[in-house]
Amino acid sequence: MATNDALIEQLRTLVGAPAVTADLDFSRGITAEVRVTLAQLWPALEACRDAGYFLETITGLDFVDTNELVYQVNRYEPRCRIALRLLCGKDQKVPTVSDIFSSALWQEREVWEFFGIRFTDHPDLKPLLLPEDTDFHPLQKDFGKVHAYRRRDEIYG
Amino acid sequence: MDEQLLEPVRENIYQLNLGPQHPSTHGVLRVLLKLDGEYIVEAEPVIGYGHRGHEKMGENHTYLQFMPNTSRMDYLSGLIYNHGYCLAVEKMCGIEVPERARYIRVICAELNRISSHLLWFGTYVMDLGGFTPFLYCFDDREQILDLLDGVSGSRLTYSYCRFGGVNRDVDDAFVAGARRFIARLRSRWVDYHNLVTKNVIFIHRVRDVGIIDRDLALRFGVTGPNLRAAGVAYDLRKIEPYEVYDRFDFEVPIGGKGDAQDRYHVRLAEMEQSCRIIEQAIEALPAGRFRNEYRYQHVTPPKGDYYLGFESARGATGYYLVSDGSRYPYRCHIRVPSFGNLQVLTEVLKGTMVADAISILGSVDLVIPEIDR
Amino acid sequence: MTETVVAAAGSGWLRIIIGLIVVLLFSQLNALFLVWLERKVAGHIQLRPGPMEVGPHGILQTIADGIKLVGKELITPRSADRILFVIAPVLVFMPVLVAFLVLPFDQHLIIRDMNVGLLLIFAFSTFSVLAILLGGWASNNKYALLGAIRSVAQNVAYEIPLLLSVMSVVLMTHSFRFSEIVAAQHRFWFIFLQPVAGLIFFIAATAETNRAPFDIPEAESELIAGFHTEYSGMRFGLFFLAEYTNMFIVSAVAASLFFGGWQGPFGFSLGLPGLVWFLIKVYILLFVLMWFRWTFPRVRFDQLMNFSWKVMIPLSLANLLVTAVVVKLI
Numbered sequence: 105m106a107t108n109d110a111l112i113e114q115l116r117t118l119v120g121a122p123a124v125t126a127d128l129d130f131s132r133g134i135t136a137e138v139r140v141t142l143a144q145l146w147p148a149l150e151a152c153r154d155a156g157y158f159l160e161t162i163t164g165l166d167f168v169d170t171n172e173l174v175y176q177v178n179r180y181e182p183r184c185r186i187a188l189r190l191l192c193g194k195d196q197k198v199p200t201v202s203d204i205f206s207s208a209l210w211q212e213r214e215v216w217e218f219f220g221i222r223f224t225d226h227p228d229l230k231p232l233l234l235p236e237d238t239d240f241h242p243l244q245k246d247f248g249k250v251h252a253y254r255r256r257d258e259i260y261g
Numbered sequence: 262m263d264e265q266l267l268e269p270v271r272e273n274i275y276q277l278n279l280g281p282q283h284p285s286t287h288g289v290l291r292v293l294l295k296l297d298g299e300y301i302v303e304a305e306p307v308i309g310y311g312h313r314g315h316e317k318m319g320e321n322h323t324y325l326q327f328m329p330n331t332s333r334m335d336y337l338s339g340l341i342y343n344h345g346y347c348l349a350v351e352k353m354c355g356i357e358v359p360e361r362a363r364y365i366r367v368i369c370a371e372l373n374r375i376s377s378h379l380l381w382f383g384t385y386v387m388d389l390g391g392f393t394p395f396l397y398c399f400d401d402r403e404q405i406l407d408l409l410d411g412v413s414g415s416r417l418t419y420s421y422c423r424f425g426g427v428n429r430d431v432d433d434a435f436v437a438g439a440r441r442f443i444a445r446l447r448s449r450w451v452d453y454h455n456l457v458t459k460n461v462i463f464i465h466r467v468r469d470v471g472i473i474d475r476d477l478a479l480r481f482g483v484t485g486p487n488l489r490a491a492g493v494a495y496d497l498r499k500i501e502p503y504e505v506y507d508r509f510d511f512e513v514p515i516g517g518k519g520d521a522q523d524r525y526h527v528r529l530a531e532m533e534q535s536c537r538i539i540e541q542a543i544e545a546l547p548a549g550r551f552r553n554e555y556r557y558q559h560v561t562p563p564k565g566d567y568y569l570g571f572e573s574a575r576g577a578t579g580y581y582l583v584s585d586g587s588r589y590p591y592r593c594h595i596r597v598p599s600f601g602n603l604q605v606l607t608e609v610l611k612g613t614m615v616a617d618a619i620s621i622l623g624s625v626d627l628v629i630p631e632i633d634r
Numbered sequence: 635m636t637e638t639v640v641a642a643a644g645s646g647w648l649r650i651i652i653g654l655i656v657v658l659l660f661s662q663l664n665a666l667f668l669v670w671l672e673r674k675v676a677g678h679i680q681l682r683p684g685p686m687e688v689g690p691h692g693i694l695q696t697i698a699d700g701i702k703l704v705g706k707e708l709i710t711p712r713s714a715d716r717i718l719f720v721i722a723p724v725l726v727f728m729p730v731l732v733a734f735l736v737l738p739f740d741q742h743l744i745i746r747d748m749n750v751g752l753l754l755i756f757a758f759s760t761f762s763v764l765a766i767l768l769g770g771w772a773s774n775n776k777y778a779l780l781g782a783i784r785s786v787a788q789n790v791a792y793e794i795p796l797l798l799s800v801m802s803v804v805l806m807t808h809s810f811r812f813s814e815i816v817a818a819q820h821r822f823w824f825i826f827l828q829p830v831a832g833l834i835f836f837i838a839a840t841a842e843t844n845r846a847p848f849d850i851p852e853a854e855s856e857l858i859a860g861f862h863t864e865y866s867g868m869r870f871g872l873f874f875l876a877e878y879t880n881m882f883i884v885s886a887v888a889a890s891l892f893f894g895g896w897q898g899p900f901g902f903s904l905g906l907p908g909l910v911w912f913l914i915k916v917y918i919l920l921f922v923l924m925w926f927r928w929t930f931p932r933v934r935f936d937q938l939m940n941f942s943w944k945v946m947i948p949l950s951l952a953n954l955l956v957t958a959v960v961v962k963l964i
Contacts, residue, residue, distance in 0.1 A: 130501075132565065132566065132567050132568065133349075133352070133567050133568035133569050133570065133579075134568055156479070158478075158479045158480070158481075158482045159482055160482060160570075160577070160579070160596060161482075161579065161581070161594070161596040163581050163592070163594040165583065165591075165592055174566075174581070176568065176581075176596075178570075178577075180488075180493050180494075180495040180500075181494070181495065181500060182500065183500045183501045185568065185570070187568070205480060205482070206480040206481050206604070206608075207480065207481045207482040207600075207601050207604055209604070210600065210604050211600075218316070231309075232308065232309060233308060233309035233312040233633055233634070234309060234312065235309070242314060242317055243316060243317055243320075248317065249321050250320070250321075251320065251321065251587065251589040252585055252587060252589070252591065254585055254591065258564075258585065259564050259565070259583065259584075259585045259586075259591060260564075260565070261564070275776065277776050277777075283858065284854055284855055284858060285855040285856065299780070299935060386931060387855060388855045389855070389931040389932060390846060390847065390849070390853060390855060390930070390931045390932025391929070391930060391931035391932075392676075392680075392928060393676075393679055393680050393928050393929060396680040396681065396682065397680070397681065400681060456929070457931075460930065460931065462847055462930050462931050462932070462933050463931050465933070465934070465937055466931060466932075466933070466934060466937075614934065614935065614936065615780070615856055615857075616850070616853070616856050616932075616934045616935055617934065619855055619856050
């Protein structure tokens with residue numbers, strides 16, 4: 105667990121202690137949750153890469169008031185899954201992280217086509233799974249059949 | 262003008278559409294190849310032909326209704342996907358699962374893993390031009406499908422797990438059948454090794470082909486047997502033991518270089534490890550309920566999110582579920598291993614020959630519908 | 635009995651015409667039979683029965699398939715070179731028929747026992763490569779073109795060891811005439827005297843006929859169907875029949891050159907007529923070819939080339955040299 109703490113400590117100094125929630129008993133499937141701002145995203149992910157982590161997945165979330173991106177990084181051994189949560193406004197552009205993790209090239213394309221979140225400096229931002237001329241973003245909550253469209257604080261308090 | 266003439270214009274580069282209807286792309290994958298003669302200059306996988314919008318469907322179905330979808334993403338290890346999904350929802354809701362059900366799930370998931378690896382083995386050798394092992398493997402795989410068909414009523418899209426247990430109990434015939442299958446599979450190794458592993462042509466086709474080393478894997482998030490072939494013992498069954506995997510004695514086979522030969526050996530060794538897990542699980546299979554008395558129809562997990570990672574036949578898979586406290590998930594994201602495993606090929610395929618591209622594509626064991634979701 | 639038949643046929647034009655009719659009939663029936671045999675062999679190697687429905691043990695299956703192929707629409711791709719596209723399948727079958735003219739089925743059962751019989755066969759078998767190239771080129775399909783290119787490169791590479799291995803036999807018999815080569819093996823088959831040449835010939839012949847593990851021109855997992863990707867109906871059928879007839883021819887040549895042709899082992903005919911001995915040998919060799927196909931994976935293109943240029947050709951040259959020296963000394 106010593107190395108666990110090393111990166112988490114580093115992130116604490118990077119983004120400020122209150123933004124980091126460590127959960128070492130894994131009750132939500134992640135070891136630590138880190139809230140980052142747009143400016144902190146790059147340094148935080150670079151720190152993760154330098155510590156030998158890989159980008160597990162990027163998930164978009166669509167709320168009434170905001171979009172949210174969840175970058176999950178993980179490493180081979182021992183387990184330490186860190187979720188970096190980035191709140192981004194509806195029209196805000198997010199810097200690409202494909203220079204840090206090559207796997208982000210496709211994952212960001214996927215987020216773009218599903219949520220309409222633009223990534224700046226992405227070398228090839230076109231739809232990945234949908235046809236290339238798609239002009240809608242199906243996982244946005246105002247597309248198609250939707251059960252609930254909530255504000256972020258309704259779920260996360 | 263003169264300079265232009267002297268400049269070696271790379272006019273001899275042409276594009277070749279490998280797929281989407283090609284015998285070796287296993288599903289509807291299209292790879293746009295830029296070729297110089299038979300050598301690949303650039304390879305761009307084009308995916309999405311099998312996109313069904315599972316993530317959107319997840320938001321529009323209740324937690325239980327989404328269950329059948331899970332086995333339709335990776336149709337070769339559907340039961341493992343069911344299993345992971347059940348675990349995720351159970352963890353969210355705090356549902357206890359009877360011991361017997363947990364063992365049954367492990368047995369079936371491992372059988373499913375073997376069947377997936379067997380199919381990979383057969384189709385891989387077929388990609389390399391050897392047709393016969395394919396039918397041998399299908400013969401063996403058929404035994405598993407029959408077994409799983411017997412308990413779940415389905416051959417590929419099982420939907421066997423339920424929140425708080427499994428759909429149906431296993432009987433003695435199933436246990437005996439599983440034992441018989443393992444004995445049969447073990448007796449087949451000799452044939453497989455004589456026919457394929459020791460074949461000099463096969464060895465020349467896979468050795469040093471498509472090397473995915475640790476660094477490359479790290480950059481692209483490659484997981485599963487492809488990563489283990491590079492010498493990294495990363496298996497979520499060991500690292501983040503879910504269900505009852507921590508009670509079994511099994512090894513995580515690893516390779517060295519990360520070439521196609523290593524991937525081949527890792528998968529073969531994994532089948533043997535799965536056999537060991539099944540044997541131990543059968544030995545320790547407790548009596549009792551196979552399912553909670555309460556049938557969970559509409560679960561309403563508490564608000565918040567949950568990520569559950571599990572090891573499918575192709576690597577680290579995960580469900581990221583966000584609940585808003587209602588019967589429908591607010592967001593249902595699936596991390597699929599083939600995503601990274603395919604993306605890394607943009608790097609690996611450069612500079613190889615068309616024949617090697619087929620060998621590499623086959624060796625990473627892609628299931629395209631899983632990527633397309 | 636064969637003598638009387640052959641004598642009645644005379645030795646002039648009549649003999650050629652009768653021979654041609656017999657050859658046409660035989661080559662077609664033989665190809666049909668071989669397709670069935672291949673499927674049966676494949677089936678039994680793969681733990682399944684193979685075709686069983688049409689006729690006893692599916693013996694009529696290929697006839698049914700042939701009728702289906704004849705009935706199918708002949709599709710010509712719009713951008714194809716029409717003339718060459720149509721000619722290619724005809725061209726691929728033509729040299730196959732010529733080769734039958736000089737094959738020694740029995741001591742007297744040769745349509746034309748030419749003094750350059752061996753050369754004629756190799757000259758014409760090279761011709762089929764041209765047809766494959768034409769077909770692949772005319773299809774205007776990248777897979778077909780790749781297959782055609784592979785086919786030409788492969789045939790050029792394997793023609794050399796093939797001919798070199800044959801030359802060492804010719805050095806021993808001082809003849810290109812089939813009847814004399816076979817007669818020279820009255821006591822000892824040349825496979826015992828020239829094992830290296832025999833092996834090289836058989837490997838090169840497998841490559842010449844584009845059979846697995848050297849079937850890279852039509853490698854179905856890489857190039858869909860290689861040079862005949864765009865062909866349908868009986869045009870595809872002709873390529874298919876030509877492949878099986880080619881197999882028969884290389885096996886027949888191998889049987890004549892290295893396995894004593896119509897003669898029994900060590901001069902014992904065991905009461906069997908020469909024709910039977912010949913066919914037994916040919917079909918055993920054919921079976922081995924099929925066995926190869928259903929056992930081995932495919933080699934890669936560059937490995938195939940390396941194997942020819944770096945192993946087979948030096949080896950066959952060395953073998954030729956040793957043969958020349960030994961023949962000179964004796």
